Amino acid sequence: MKKMLFLVLLMPFFATAQQSFDLIDFSDDFSGKIIVDDHQENSELETNCTLNIYQKKSGKLFFSKPAFYSEYDVEYSKVKSNVQQIPYGEQSILIYEDFNFDGKEDIALRVGNYSCYGGPSYEIYLADKNGFVYNESFTELGSNYCGMFTVDNEKKQLQTMTKSGCCWHQFSTYVVENNQVVPIEIIEESYSGFLVDYSVQKRINGKMVTSGYQKFAEGNEPEFTMIFENGKKMHLMGIYGDEHLAYIFTNAEDVVELFIDEGFTYNKAHKTVSFQNKNTGYIVSEKEIVVKDNGKTYHLNKVKQTAGSFNNLKWDRLTNVQIK
Structure with a gap:
Protein backbone atom coordinates (compact mmCIF):
# COMPACT_ATOMS: atom_id res chain seq x y z
CA MET A 1 0.00 0.00 0.00
CA LYS A 2 2.83 2.40 0.87
CA LYS A 3 4.59 1.52 -2.39
CA MET A 4 1.45 2.32 -4.43
CA LEU A 5 1.01 5.62 -2.58
CA PHE A 6 4.64 6.53 -3.35
CA LEU A 7 4.08 5.90 -7.08
CA VAL A 8 0.91 7.97 -7.09
CA LEU A 9 2.76 10.89 -5.51
CA LEU A 10 5.47 10.65 -8.21
CA MET A 11 3.02 10.66 -11.14
CA PRO A 12 2.51 14.45 -11.29
CA PHE A 13 6.29 14.89 -11.44
CA PHE A 14 6.69 12.57 -14.42
CA ALA A 15 3.61 14.01 -16.13
CA THR A 16 4.97 17.54 -16.01
CA ALA A 17 8.62 16.70 -16.78
CA GLN A 18 9.66 18.65 -19.87
CA GLN A 19 12.28 17.95 -22.48
CA SER A 20 14.55 20.80 -23.53
CA PHE A 21 17.23 21.39 -26.16
CA ASP A 22 19.85 24.09 -26.49
CA LEU A 23 20.08 25.96 -29.79
CA HIS A 39 0.18 19.56 -25.32
CA GLN A 40 0.56 23.29 -25.81
CA GLU A 41 -2.76 24.57 -27.12
CA ASN A 42 -3.15 27.43 -29.57
CA SER A 43 -6.23 27.73 -31.76
CA GLU A 44 -4.41 29.58 -34.55
CA LEU A 45 -0.89 28.18 -34.53
CA GLU A 46 0.70 24.73 -34.44
CA THR A 47 3.17 25.49 -31.67
CA ASN A 48 4.49 22.58 -29.59
CA CYS A 49 7.35 24.18 -27.65
CA THR A 50 8.59 27.44 -26.19
CA LEU A 51 11.70 29.14 -27.50
CA ASN A 52 13.67 31.09 -24.89
CA ILE A 53 16.51 33.47 -25.70
CA TYR A 54 18.93 34.51 -22.96
CA GLN A 55 21.58 37.20 -22.70
CA LYS A 56 24.94 35.45 -22.68
CA LYS A 57 26.62 37.81 -20.23
CA SER A 58 23.92 37.87 -17.55
CA GLY A 59 22.01 34.67 -18.32
CA LYS A 60 18.81 36.75 -18.13
CA LEU A 61 15.76 35.60 -20.10
CA PHE A 62 15.37 38.16 -22.90
CA PHE A 63 12.74 36.68 -25.23
CA SER A 64 10.22 33.85 -24.87
CA LYS A 65 7.54 32.80 -27.37
CA PRO A 66 5.63 29.66 -28.43
CA ALA A 67 7.24 27.94 -31.43
CA PHE A 68 7.06 24.81 -33.55
CA TYR A 69 9.81 22.21 -33.78
CA SER A 70 10.15 18.76 -35.33
CA GLU A 71 12.63 15.91 -34.93
CA TYR A 72 14.45 17.20 -38.01
CA ASP A 73 15.48 20.31 -36.06
CA VAL A 74 17.50 18.28 -33.56
CA GLU A 75 21.13 17.45 -34.36
CA TYR A 76 23.48 15.91 -31.79
CA SER A 77 21.00 16.79 -28.99
CA LYS A 78 20.91 20.45 -30.05
CA VAL A 79 18.47 22.39 -32.19
CA LYS A 80 19.70 23.83 -35.47
CA SER A 81 19.25 27.51 -36.31
CA ASN A 82 19.77 29.79 -39.33
CA VAL A 83 19.01 26.97 -41.79
CA GLN A 84 17.22 28.34 -44.83
CA GLN A 85 17.11 26.17 -47.95
CA ILE A 86 14.79 28.04 -50.32
CA PRO A 87 12.19 27.22 -51.52
CA TYR A 88 11.43 23.64 -50.46
CA GLY A 89 14.40 22.53 -48.40
CA GLU A 90 15.04 22.59 -44.66
CA GLN A 91 14.16 25.78 -42.76
CA SER A 92 15.01 25.91 -39.08
CA ILE A 93 12.95 26.93 -36.05
CA LEU A 94 14.96 30.17 -35.67
CA ILE A 95 16.42 32.43 -38.34
CA TYR A 96 18.49 35.26 -36.88
CA GLU A 97 19.17 37.90 -39.53
CA ASP A 98 18.74 41.60 -40.30
CA PHE A 99 15.43 41.73 -42.17
CA ASN A 100 14.81 45.50 -42.22
CA PHE A 101 18.39 46.55 -43.06
CA ASP A 102 18.96 48.66 -39.95
CA GLY A 103 22.13 46.84 -38.93
CA LYS A 104 20.52 44.79 -36.12
CA GLU A 105 19.67 41.08 -36.34
CA ASP A 106 15.99 40.25 -36.11
CA ILE A 107 14.14 37.02 -35.31
CA ALA A 108 12.08 34.77 -37.56
CA LEU A 109 10.35 32.18 -35.35
CA ARG A 110 8.73 29.13 -36.89
CA VAL A 111 5.23 28.67 -35.48
CA GLY A 112 3.89 25.91 -37.72
CA ASN A 113 3.62 24.54 -41.23
CA TYR A 114 0.75 26.45 -42.79
CA SER A 115 2.46 28.28 -45.64
CA CYS A 116 1.92 26.92 -49.16
CA TYR A 117 1.80 23.11 -49.43
CA GLY A 118 2.30 22.70 -45.69
CA GLY A 119 5.61 24.57 -45.70
CA PRO A 120 7.15 26.34 -42.68
CA SER A 121 5.49 29.53 -41.45
CA TYR A 122 7.17 32.26 -39.41
CA GLU A 123 6.41 35.13 -37.09
CA ILE A 124 8.84 38.03 -37.42
CA TYR A 125 10.17 40.08 -34.50
CA LEU A 126 12.25 43.16 -35.33
CA ALA A 127 15.03 44.26 -32.99
CA ASP A 128 14.81 47.63 -31.27
CA LYS A 129 16.54 49.17 -28.25
CA ASN A 130 14.21 47.37 -25.84
CA GLY A 131 14.13 43.89 -27.36
CA PHE A 132 12.32 42.18 -30.25
CA VAL A 133 8.95 43.52 -31.40
CA TYR A 134 6.37 41.54 -33.39
CA ASN A 135 5.82 42.95 -36.89
CA GLU A 136 2.63 42.01 -38.74
CA SER A 137 3.82 43.21 -42.15
CA PHE A 138 6.96 41.05 -42.11
CA THR A 139 5.04 38.13 -40.58
CA GLU A 140 2.68 38.11 -43.56
CA LEU A 141 5.70 37.56 -45.83
CA GLY A 142 6.95 34.77 -43.59
CA SER A 143 3.59 32.99 -43.38
CA ASN A 144 1.55 33.37 -46.54
CA TYR A 145 3.98 32.29 -49.26
CA CYS A 146 6.20 29.22 -49.75
CA GLY A 147 8.25 29.19 -46.58
CA MET A 148 10.44 32.00 -45.33
CA PHE A 149 11.25 34.99 -47.54
CA THR A 150 14.80 35.61 -48.77
CA VAL A 151 16.92 38.66 -48.01
CA ASP A 152 19.03 40.46 -50.62
CA ASN A 153 21.41 42.59 -48.55
CA GLU A 154 23.12 44.10 -51.59
CA LYS A 155 19.90 45.48 -53.08
CA LYS A 156 18.16 45.85 -49.69
CA GLN A 157 15.19 43.85 -50.94
CA LEU A 158 13.08 40.89 -49.82
CA GLN A 159 11.70 38.17 -52.11
CA THR A 160 8.84 35.69 -51.77
CA MET A 161 7.58 32.84 -53.93
CA THR A 162 4.30 31.01 -53.98
CA GLN A 180 6.74 47.98 -43.38
CA VAL A 181 7.26 45.83 -46.47
CA VAL A 182 6.22 47.47 -49.73
CA PRO A 183 5.93 45.50 -53.00
CA ILE A 184 7.85 46.92 -55.95
CA GLU A 185 7.45 44.01 -58.39
CA ILE A 186 5.08 41.03 -58.62
CA ILE A 187 5.53 38.54 -61.45
CA GLU A 188 2.96 35.83 -62.09
CA GLU A 189 3.60 33.05 -64.59
CA SER A 190 0.91 30.69 -65.83
CA TYR A 191 1.70 27.71 -68.07
CA SER A 192 -0.76 26.68 -70.76
CA GLY A 193 1.07 23.99 -72.68
CA PHE A 194 3.36 25.55 -75.25
CA LEU A 195 2.99 29.16 -74.01
CA VAL A 196 3.64 30.85 -70.68
CA ASP A 197 1.58 33.91 -69.74
CA TYR A 198 3.34 36.54 -67.63
CA SER A 199 1.64 39.28 -65.65
CA VAL A 200 4.06 41.89 -64.27
CA GLN A 201 3.20 44.54 -61.70
CA LYS A 202 5.83 47.24 -61.10
CA ARG A 203 5.70 50.16 -58.72
CA ILE A 204 5.98 53.38 -60.73
CA ASN A 205 5.53 56.74 -58.98
CA GLY A 206 3.97 55.02 -55.98
CA LYS A 207 1.45 52.94 -57.95
CA MET A 208 1.56 49.35 -59.17
CA VAL A 209 1.37 49.32 -62.98
CA THR A 210 0.48 46.03 -64.70
CA SER A 211 1.78 44.75 -68.02
CA GLY A 212 1.87 41.32 -69.63
CA TYR A 213 3.55 39.18 -72.25
CA GLN A 214 3.84 35.59 -73.42
CA LYS A 215 6.87 33.36 -73.84
CA PHE A 216 7.40 30.18 -75.78
CA ALA A 217 7.71 27.52 -73.08
CA GLU A 218 10.93 25.55 -72.75
CA GLY A 219 10.77 21.86 -73.53
CA ASN A 220 8.51 22.15 -76.58
CA GLU A 221 9.59 20.36 -79.74
CA PRO A 222 8.07 22.13 -82.77
CA GLU A 223 7.92 20.27 -86.06
CA PHE A 224 9.84 23.13 -87.69
CA THR A 225 11.93 25.98 -86.25
CA MET A 226 13.73 28.80 -88.02
CA ILE A 227 16.35 30.79 -86.09
CA PHE A 228 17.44 34.13 -87.53
CA GLU A 229 20.83 35.80 -87.17
CA ASN A 230 19.40 38.39 -84.77
CA GLY A 231 18.22 35.61 -82.43
CA LYS A 232 14.54 35.79 -83.33
CA LYS A 233 12.75 32.48 -83.94
CA MET A 234 9.79 31.14 -85.87
CA HIS A 235 8.08 27.91 -84.85
CA LEU A 236 5.49 25.81 -86.67
CA MET A 237 3.94 23.13 -84.51
CA GLY A 238 0.86 21.00 -84.07
CA ILE A 239 -1.18 21.85 -80.97
CA LEU A 245 -1.39 24.34 -86.61
CA ALA A 246 0.25 27.17 -84.66
CA TYR A 247 2.67 29.82 -85.92
CA ILE A 248 4.77 31.37 -83.15
CA PHE A 249 7.27 34.17 -83.81
CA THR A 250 9.47 35.24 -80.88
CA THR A 280 -0.46 41.87 -93.49
CA GLY A 281 0.13 38.67 -95.41
CA TYR A 282 2.74 35.99 -94.64
CA ILE A 283 4.18 33.22 -96.78
CA VAL A 284 6.43 30.80 -94.89
CA SER A 285 8.82 28.33 -96.48
CA GLU A 286 11.74 26.38 -95.05
CA LYS A 287 14.13 29.09 -96.31
CA GLU A 288 12.43 32.40 -95.51
CA ILE A 289 9.35 34.32 -94.46
CA VAL A 290 7.86 36.68 -97.02
CA VAL A 291 5.84 39.53 -95.53
CA LYS A 292 3.52 41.68 -97.65
CA ASP A 293 2.34 44.87 -95.98
CA ASN A 294 0.83 48.03 -97.53
CA GLY A 295 2.00 47.11 -101.01
CA LYS A 296 5.56 46.41 -99.91
CA THR A 297 7.27 43.01 -99.76
CA TYR A 298 9.89 42.05 -97.16
CA HIS A 299 12.04 38.92 -97.22
CA LEU A 300 13.07 37.63 -93.80
CA ASN A 301 15.86 35.36 -95.01
CA LYS A 302 18.84 36.00 -92.76
CA VAL A 303 18.52 32.53 -91.31
CA LYS A 304 21.19 31.21 -88.95
CA GLN A 305 19.84 27.68 -88.70
CA THR A 306 16.72 25.55 -88.93
CA ALA A 307 15.50 22.48 -87.11
CA GLY A 308 12.94 19.91 -88.23
CA SER A 309 11.01 19.94 -91.47
CA PHE A 310 7.60 20.75 -92.96
CA ASN A 311 7.36 17.01 -93.61
CA ASN A 312 7.00 16.45 -89.86
CA LEU A 313 3.60 18.17 -89.88
CA LYS A 314 0.54 16.01 -90.52
CA TRP A 315 -1.09 18.46 -92.92
CA ASP A 316 -4.14 16.35 -93.68
CA ARG A 317 -5.01 16.16 -89.96
CA LEU A 318 -4.72 19.89 -89.25
CA THR A 319 -8.29 21.19 -89.04
CA ASN A 320 -7.31 24.86 -89.38
CA VAL A 321 -5.30 24.36 -92.60
CA GLN A 322 -6.66 24.47 -96.12
CA ILE A 323 -4.57 22.38 -98.55
CA LYS A 324 -4.24 23.24 -102.21
Whole structure:
Protein backbone atom coordinates (compact mmCIF):
# COMPACT_ATOMS: atom_id res chain seq x y z
CA MET A 1 0.00 0.00 0.00
CA LYS A 2 2.83 2.40 0.87
CA LYS A 3 4.59 1.52 -2.39
CA MET A 4 1.45 2.32 -4.43
CA LEU A 5 1.01 5.62 -2.58
CA PHE A 6 4.64 6.53 -3.35
CA LEU A 7 4.08 5.90 -7.08
CA VAL A 8 0.91 7.97 -7.09
CA LEU A 9 2.76 10.89 -5.51
CA LEU A 10 5.47 10.65 -8.21
CA MET A 11 3.02 10.66 -11.14
CA PRO A 12 2.51 14.45 -11.29
CA PHE A 13 6.29 14.89 -11.44
CA PHE A 14 6.69 12.57 -14.42
CA ALA A 15 3.61 14.01 -16.13
CA THR A 16 4.97 17.54 -16.01
CA ALA A 17 8.62 16.70 -16.78
CA GLN A 18 9.66 18.65 -19.87
CA GLN A 19 12.28 17.95 -22.48
CA SER A 20 14.55 20.80 -23.53
CA PHE A 21 17.23 21.39 -26.16
CA ASP A 22 19.85 24.09 -26.49
CA LEU A 23 20.08 25.96 -29.79
CA ILE A 24 23.29 25.61 -31.75
CA ASP A 25 25.15 28.91 -31.24
CA PHE A 26 23.48 31.57 -33.42
CA SER A 27 24.62 34.85 -31.86
CA ASP A 28 27.55 36.45 -30.05
CA ASP A 29 25.16 38.12 -27.62
CA PHE A 30 22.42 35.53 -27.07
CA SER A 31 21.91 31.84 -26.43
CA GLY A 32 18.72 29.88 -26.95
CA LYS A 33 16.77 26.91 -25.65
CA ILE A 34 13.52 25.24 -26.63
CA ILE A 35 11.28 23.63 -24.02
CA VAL A 36 9.07 20.96 -25.54
CA ASP A 37 5.40 20.79 -24.69
CA ASP A 38 3.42 18.55 -27.04
CA HIS A 39 0.18 19.56 -25.32
CA GLN A 40 0.56 23.29 -25.81
CA GLU A 41 -2.76 24.57 -27.12
CA ASN A 42 -3.15 27.43 -29.57
CA SER A 43 -6.23 27.73 -31.76
CA GLU A 44 -4.41 29.58 -34.55
CA LEU A 45 -0.89 28.18 -34.53
CA GLU A 46 0.70 24.73 -34.44
CA THR A 47 3.17 25.49 -31.67
CA ASN A 48 4.49 22.58 -29.59
CA CYS A 49 7.35 24.18 -27.65
CA THR A 50 8.59 27.44 -26.19
CA LEU A 51 11.70 29.14 -27.50
CA ASN A 52 13.67 31.09 -24.89
CA ILE A 53 16.51 33.47 -25.70
CA TYR A 54 18.93 34.51 -22.96
CA GLN A 55 21.58 37.20 -22.70
CA LYS A 56 24.94 35.45 -22.68
CA LYS A 57 26.62 37.81 -20.23
CA SER A 58 23.92 37.87 -17.55
CA GLY A 59 22.01 34.67 -18.32
CA LYS A 60 18.81 36.75 -18.13
CA LEU A 61 15.76 35.60 -20.10
CA PHE A 62 15.37 38.16 -22.90
CA PHE A 63 12.74 36.68 -25.23
CA SER A 64 10.22 33.85 -24.87
CA LYS A 65 7.54 32.80 -27.37
CA PRO A 66 5.63 29.66 -28.43
CA ALA A 67 7.24 27.94 -31.43
CA PHE A 68 7.06 24.81 -33.55
CA TYR A 69 9.81 22.21 -33.78
CA SER A 70 10.15 18.76 -35.33
CA GLU A 71 12.63 15.91 -34.93
CA TYR A 72 14.45 17.20 -38.01
CA ASP A 73 15.48 20.31 -36.06
CA VAL A 74 17.50 18.28 -33.56
CA GLU A 75 21.13 17.45 -34.36
CA TYR A 76 23.48 15.91 -31.79
CA SER A 77 21.00 16.79 -28.99
CA LYS A 78 20.91 20.45 -30.05
CA VAL A 79 18.47 22.39 -32.19
CA LYS A 80 19.70 23.83 -35.47
CA SER A 81 19.25 27.51 -36.31
CA ASN A 82 19.77 29.79 -39.33
CA VAL A 83 19.01 26.97 -41.79
CA GLN A 84 17.22 28.34 -44.83
CA GLN A 85 17.11 26.17 -47.95
CA ILE A 86 14.79 28.04 -50.32
CA PRO A 87 12.19 27.22 -51.52
CA TYR A 88 11.43 23.64 -50.46
CA GLY A 89 14.40 22.53 -48.40
CA GLU A 90 15.04 22.59 -44.66
CA GLN A 91 14.16 25.78 -42.76
CA SER A 92 15.01 25.91 -39.08
CA ILE A 93 12.95 26.93 -36.05
CA LEU A 94 14.96 30.17 -35.67
CA ILE A 95 16.42 32.43 -38.34
CA TYR A 96 18.49 35.26 -36.88
CA GLU A 97 19.17 37.90 -39.53
CA ASP A 98 18.74 41.60 -40.30
CA PHE A 99 15.43 41.73 -42.17
CA ASN A 100 14.81 45.50 -42.22
CA PHE A 101 18.39 46.55 -43.06
CA ASP A 102 18.96 48.66 -39.95
CA GLY A 103 22.13 46.84 -38.93
CA LYS A 104 20.52 44.79 -36.12
CA GLU A 105 19.67 41.08 -36.34
CA ASP A 106 15.99 40.25 -36.11
CA ILE A 107 14.14 37.02 -35.31
CA ALA A 108 12.08 34.77 -37.56
CA LEU A 109 10.35 32.18 -35.35
CA ARG A 110 8.73 29.13 -36.89
CA VAL A 111 5.23 28.67 -35.48
CA GLY A 112 3.89 25.91 -37.72
CA ASN A 113 3.62 24.54 -41.23
CA TYR A 114 0.75 26.45 -42.79
CA SER A 115 2.46 28.28 -45.64
CA CYS A 116 1.92 26.92 -49.16
CA TYR A 117 1.80 23.11 -49.43
CA GLY A 118 2.30 22.70 -45.69
CA GLY A 119 5.61 24.57 -45.70
CA PRO A 120 7.15 26.34 -42.68
CA SER A 121 5.49 29.53 -41.45
CA TYR A 122 7.17 32.26 -39.41
CA GLU A 123 6.41 35.13 -37.09
CA ILE A 124 8.84 38.03 -37.42
CA TYR A 125 10.17 40.08 -34.50
CA LEU A 126 12.25 43.16 -35.33
CA ALA A 127 15.03 44.26 -32.99
CA ASP A 128 14.81 47.63 -31.27
CA LYS A 129 16.54 49.17 -28.25
CA ASN A 130 14.21 47.37 -25.84
CA GLY A 131 14.13 43.89 -27.36
CA PHE A 132 12.32 42.18 -30.25
CA VAL A 133 8.95 43.52 -31.40
CA TYR A 134 6.37 41.54 -33.39
CA ASN A 135 5.82 42.95 -36.89
CA GLU A 136 2.63 42.01 -38.74
CA SER A 137 3.82 43.21 -42.15
CA PHE A 138 6.96 41.05 -42.11
CA THR A 139 5.04 38.13 -40.58
CA GLU A 140 2.68 38.11 -43.56
CA LEU A 141 5.70 37.56 -45.83
CA GLY A 142 6.95 34.77 -43.59
CA SER A 143 3.59 32.99 -43.38
CA ASN A 144 1.55 33.37 -46.54
CA TYR A 145 3.98 32.29 -49.26
CA CYS A 146 6.20 29.22 -49.75
CA GLY A 147 8.25 29.19 -46.58
CA MET A 148 10.44 32.00 -45.33
CA PHE A 149 11.25 34.99 -47.54
CA THR A 150 14.80 35.61 -48.77
CA VAL A 151 16.92 38.66 -48.01
CA ASP A 152 19.03 40.46 -50.62
CA ASN A 153 21.41 42.59 -48.55
CA GLU A 154 23.12 44.10 -51.59
CA LYS A 155 19.90 45.48 -53.08
CA LYS A 156 18.16 45.85 -49.69
CA GLN A 157 15.19 43.85 -50.94
CA LEU A 158 13.08 40.89 -49.82
CA GLN A 159 11.70 38.17 -52.11
CA THR A 160 8.84 35.69 -51.77
CA MET A 161 7.58 32.84 -53.93
CA THR A 162 4.30 31.01 -53.98
CA LYS A 163 2.60 28.58 -56.37
CA SER A 164 -0.52 26.59 -57.15
CA GLY A 165 0.07 23.21 -58.75
CA CYS A 166 2.57 22.84 -61.55
CA CYS A 167 1.35 25.67 -63.72
CA TRP A 168 1.10 28.89 -61.69
CA HIS A 169 3.89 30.68 -59.83
CA GLN A 170 4.24 34.10 -58.27
CA PHE A 171 7.53 35.86 -57.50
CA SER A 172 7.41 39.10 -55.50
CA THR A 173 10.04 41.67 -54.53
CA TYR A 174 9.70 44.13 -51.65
CA VAL A 175 11.53 47.06 -50.10
CA VAL A 176 11.28 48.22 -46.48
CA GLU A 177 9.79 51.61 -45.61
CA ASN A 178 9.32 52.56 -41.94
CA ASN A 179 9.50 48.88 -40.93
CA GLN A 180 6.74 47.98 -43.38
CA VAL A 181 7.26 45.83 -46.47
CA VAL A 182 6.22 47.47 -49.73
CA PRO A 183 5.93 45.50 -53.00
CA ILE A 184 7.85 46.92 -55.95
CA GLU A 185 7.45 44.01 -58.39
CA ILE A 186 5.08 41.03 -58.62
CA ILE A 187 5.53 38.54 -61.45
CA GLU A 188 2.96 35.83 -62.09
CA GLU A 189 3.60 33.05 -64.59
CA SER A 190 0.91 30.69 -65.83
CA TYR A 191 1.70 27.71 -68.07
CA SER A 192 -0.76 26.68 -70.76
CA GLY A 193 1.07 23.99 -72.68
CA PHE A 194 3.36 25.55 -75.25
CA LEU A 195 2.99 29.16 -74.01
CA VAL A 196 3.64 30.85 -70.68
CA ASP A 197 1.58 33.91 -69.74
CA TYR A 198 3.34 36.54 -67.63
CA SER A 199 1.64 39.28 -65.65
CA VAL A 200 4.06 41.89 -64.27
CA GLN A 201 3.20 44.54 -61.70
CA LYS A 202 5.83 47.24 -61.10
CA ARG A 203 5.70 50.16 -58.72
CA ILE A 204 5.98 53.38 -60.73
CA ASN A 205 5.53 56.74 -58.98
CA GLY A 206 3.97 55.02 -55.98
CA LYS A 207 1.45 52.94 -57.95
CA MET A 208 1.56 49.35 -59.17
CA VAL A 209 1.37 49.32 -62.98
CA THR A 210 0.48 46.03 -64.70
CA SER A 211 1.78 44.75 -68.02
CA GLY A 212 1.87 41.32 -69.63
CA TYR A 213 3.55 39.18 -72.25
CA GLN A 214 3.84 35.59 -73.42
CA LYS A 215 6.87 33.36 -73.84
CA PHE A 216 7.40 30.18 -75.78
CA ALA A 217 7.71 27.52 -73.08
CA GLU A 218 10.93 25.55 -72.75
CA GLY A 219 10.77 21.86 -73.53
CA ASN A 220 8.51 22.15 -76.58
CA GLU A 221 9.59 20.36 -79.74
CA PRO A 222 8.07 22.13 -82.77
CA GLU A 223 7.92 20.27 -86.06
CA PHE A 224 9.84 23.13 -87.69
CA THR A 225 11.93 25.98 -86.25
CA MET A 226 13.73 28.80 -88.02
CA ILE A 227 16.35 30.79 -86.09
CA PHE A 228 17.44 34.13 -87.53
CA GLU A 229 20.83 35.80 -87.17
CA ASN A 230 19.40 38.39 -84.77
CA GLY A 231 18.22 35.61 -82.43
CA LYS A 232 14.54 35.79 -83.33
CA LYS A 233 12.75 32.48 -83.94
CA MET A 234 9.79 31.14 -85.87
CA HIS A 235 8.08 27.91 -84.85
CA LEU A 236 5.49 25.81 -86.67
CA MET A 237 3.94 23.13 -84.51
CA GLY A 238 0.86 21.00 -84.07
CA ILE A 239 -1.18 21.85 -80.97
CA TYR A 240 -4.35 20.50 -79.31
CA GLY A 241 -3.45 16.88 -80.01
CA ASP A 242 -1.63 17.76 -83.25
CA GLU A 243 -4.94 18.68 -84.86
CA HIS A 244 -4.28 22.41 -85.03
CA LEU A 245 -1.39 24.34 -86.61
CA ALA A 246 0.25 27.17 -84.66
CA TYR A 247 2.67 29.82 -85.92
CA ILE A 248 4.77 31.37 -83.15
CA PHE A 249 7.27 34.17 -83.81
CA THR A 250 9.47 35.24 -80.88
CA ASN A 251 12.28 37.66 -80.13
CA ALA A 252 15.72 36.53 -78.95
CA GLU A 253 14.39 36.16 -75.36
CA ASP A 254 11.55 33.86 -76.54
CA VAL A 255 8.92 36.55 -75.93
CA VAL A 256 6.06 36.00 -78.36
CA GLU A 257 5.69 38.77 -80.94
CA LEU A 258 3.09 37.04 -83.11
CA PHE A 259 0.89 34.01 -82.49
CA ILE A 260 -1.48 32.69 -85.18
CA ASP A 261 -3.65 29.58 -84.93
CA GLU A 262 -6.23 30.00 -87.69
CA GLY A 263 -6.68 30.70 -91.40
CA PHE A 264 -3.70 28.78 -92.82
CA THR A 265 -3.27 27.60 -96.41
CA TYR A 266 -0.69 24.97 -97.31
CA ASN A 267 0.58 24.89 -100.90
CA LYS A 268 1.81 21.34 -101.54
CA ALA A 269 3.52 22.21 -104.81
CA HIS A 270 5.53 25.12 -103.43
CA LYS A 271 5.74 23.70 -99.90
CA THR A 272 4.68 26.98 -98.29
CA VAL A 273 2.26 28.01 -95.55
CA SER A 274 0.40 31.30 -95.92
CA PHE A 275 -1.90 33.27 -93.63
CA GLN A 276 -3.22 36.76 -93.08
CA ASN A 277 -2.86 38.88 -89.94
CA LYS A 278 -5.16 41.88 -90.37
CA ASN A 279 -3.78 43.69 -93.45
CA THR A 280 -0.46 41.87 -93.49
CA GLY A 281 0.13 38.67 -95.41
CA TYR A 282 2.74 35.99 -94.64
CA ILE A 283 4.18 33.22 -96.78
CA VAL A 284 6.43 30.80 -94.89
CA SER A 285 8.82 28.33 -96.48
CA GLU A 286 11.74 26.38 -95.05
CA LYS A 287 14.13 29.09 -96.31
CA GLU A 288 12.43 32.40 -95.51
CA ILE A 289 9.35 34.32 -94.46
CA VAL A 290 7.86 36.68 -97.02
CA VAL A 291 5.84 39.53 -95.53
CA LYS A 292 3.52 41.68 -97.65
CA ASP A 293 2.34 44.87 -95.98
CA ASN A 294 0.83 48.03 -97.53
CA GLY A 295 2.00 47.11 -101.01
CA LYS A 296 5.56 46.41 -99.91
CA THR A 297 7.27 43.01 -99.76
CA TYR A 298 9.89 42.05 -97.16
CA HIS A 299 12.04 38.92 -97.22
CA LEU A 300 13.07 37.63 -93.80
CA ASN A 301 15.86 35.36 -95.01
CA LYS A 302 18.84 36.00 -92.76
CA VAL A 303 18.52 32.53 -91.31
CA LYS A 304 21.19 31.21 -88.95
CA GLN A 305 19.84 27.68 -88.70
CA THR A 306 16.72 25.55 -88.93
CA ALA A 307 15.50 22.48 -87.11
CA GLY A 308 12.94 19.91 -88.23
CA SER A 309 11.01 19.94 -91.47
CA PHE A 310 7.60 20.75 -92.96
CA ASN A 311 7.36 17.01 -93.61
CA ASN A 312 7.00 16.45 -89.86
CA LEU A 313 3.60 18.17 -89.88
CA LYS A 314 0.54 16.01 -90.52
CA TRP A 315 -1.09 18.46 -92.92
CA ASP A 316 -4.14 16.35 -93.68
CA ARG A 317 -5.01 16.16 -89.96
CA LEU A 318 -4.72 19.89 -89.25
CA THR A 319 -8.29 21.19 -89.04
CA ASN A 320 -7.31 24.86 -89.38
CA VAL A 321 -5.30 24.36 -92.60
CA GLN A 322 -6.66 24.47 -96.12
CA ILE A 323 -4.57 22.38 -98.55
CA LYS A 324 -4.24 23.24 -102.21
